[in-house]
Amino acid sequence: MSEQLxxxxIACDGHGVCAELVPELIGLDEWGYxxxxxxxVPRELHKHAKKAVSLCPKLALTLAKSRA
Structure with a gap:
């Protein structure tokens, strides 16, 4: 079983830290969300995804189990 971001x-304030850390998986809309x-999350990006989750200022980003 793999994980997905x-x-x-509601918790996100649109700081954009996550998109800077994992631009391969996270883009930003026109308001910064x-x-x-x-x-x-591909195996080679898993470490970067975990770092993005831990550095989210509002703790709005998580890694959840996926069935894919």
Missing amino acids: KVDM PILANAP
């Missing part, structure tokens, strides 16, 4: 849009790739 998820964001709590994250747009996540709808795919499992």
Whole structure:
């Protein structure tokens, strides 16, 4: 089973830290809020995804188990 990034849009303040750390998986909309790739985190990016989760200023980003 793999993991996928998820964001709590209510908690997110649009700081953009996550997109700077994992631009391969996270883009930003015109207001600075994250747009996540709808795919499992590749093995080679897992360490970067975990760092983005831990450095999220509002703790709005998580890694959740996915079935893909």
